[in-house]
Amino acid sequence: MEITDMHVHIYPDHLAQRVITNRSVLCYEFASDATLTGTLSKMKEWGIAHAIAASVATRPQTQDAVNAFALRAQCKRIRFMGSVHPYADRIRETLLQIKDSPLAGVKFHAHEQQYLLDEPLAMKAYEECARLELPILLHAGPDSSYPGADNASYERVAHVAGRFAGSKIIFAHFGINGHYDLLDERLLGKDVYLDTSMCHRLADDQVTDIIHAHGAHRVLFGSDCPFANAQAAAQRIQALPLDQEQKEDILHKNAHRLFGVGG
Numbered sequence: 001m002e003i004t005d006m007h008v009h010i011y012p013d014h015l016a017q018r019v020i021t022n023r024s025v026l027c028y029e030f031a032s033d034a035t036l037t038g039t040l041s042k043m044k045e046w047g048i049a050h051a052i053a054a055s056v057a058t059r060p061q062t063q064d065a066v067n068a069f070a071l072r073a074q075c076k077r078i079r080f081m082g083s084v085h086p087y088a089d090r091i092r093e094t095l096l097q098i099k100d101s102p103l104a105g106v107k108f109h110a111h112e113q114q115y116l117l118d119e120p121l122a123m124k125a126y127e128e129c130a131r132l133e134l135p136i137l138l139h140a141g142p143d144s145s146y147p148g149a150d151n152a153s154y155e156r157v158a159h160v161a162g163r164f165a166g167s168k169i170i171f172a173h174f175g176i177n178g179h180y181d182l183l184d185e186r187l188l189g190k191d192v193y194l195d196t197s198m199c200h201r202l203a204d205d206q207v208t209d210i211i212h213a214h215g216a217h218r219v220l221f222g223s224d225c226p227f228a229n230a231q232a233a234a235q236r237i238q239a240l241p242l243d244q245e246q247k248e249d250i251l252h253k254n255a256h257r258l259f260g261v262g263g
């Protein structure tokens with residue numbers, strides 16, 4: 001089965017080691033070295049045909065550098081998303097450049113970019129993306145690097161989902177990052193995408209329930225590599241009590257329809 005991992009992180013070689021060292025404090029087990037070469041070789045080993053990589057501009061001033069790296073690093077098997085910072089001046093202009101480039105969409109991370117997921121400037125940036133029909137990937141839920149921060153809380157996720165249903169919007173980590181009890185109809189079954197990354201924090205029956213309630217045609221396989229092992233994550237989806245068509249949708253076909261990757 002063709003597999004596309006639509007949530008991986010790749011950094012320029014000189015930064016990759018630093019990212020890993022910084023996050024090591026949190027006891028992460030790293031599945032790759034987070035470089036382009038290292039990720040490509042892991043993908044080959046794991047049988048992952050395609051990936052979508054995403055990094056964010058943590059400050060408005062770094063937007064152009066992040067997008068320049070994404071464009072440079074883009075290759076046949078890995079497409080990159082671009083980034084805008086909700087507080088930057090040239091959002092529309094940058095989004096138009098992303099739209100005209102081979103970049104796969106726009107990633108936002110409310111914790112790393114230090115904004116609130118549903119604050120007016122952020123909503124305005126998503127609005128511009130939606131108007132250009134650019135896929136939007138949002139980190140959703142708590143982040144262990146930012147203990148206690150509610151920048152991407154479920155309330156905010158539900159607010160954004162209500163406003164942008166029908167757009168190409170993807171909530172990472174099933175929209176909850178491990179907090180199964182929070183999920184309700186404000187997200188489940190809405191016309192938005194959920195990615196499976198970090199779902200090792202949920203039990204198998206919880207993952208299956210979410211997929212049934214939301215619809216496999218709106219769930220995308222993502223691992224969050226290097227913060228998780230993509231091979232183990234894909235094997236877990238393959239072992240769930242879902243039919244073959246649902247597994248194919250999640251593991252590749254939805255990503256193919258959304259991003260045009262693979263056959």
Ligand SMILES: [Zn+2]
Binds near residue numbers: 007009224
């Ligand atoms: Zn991630």
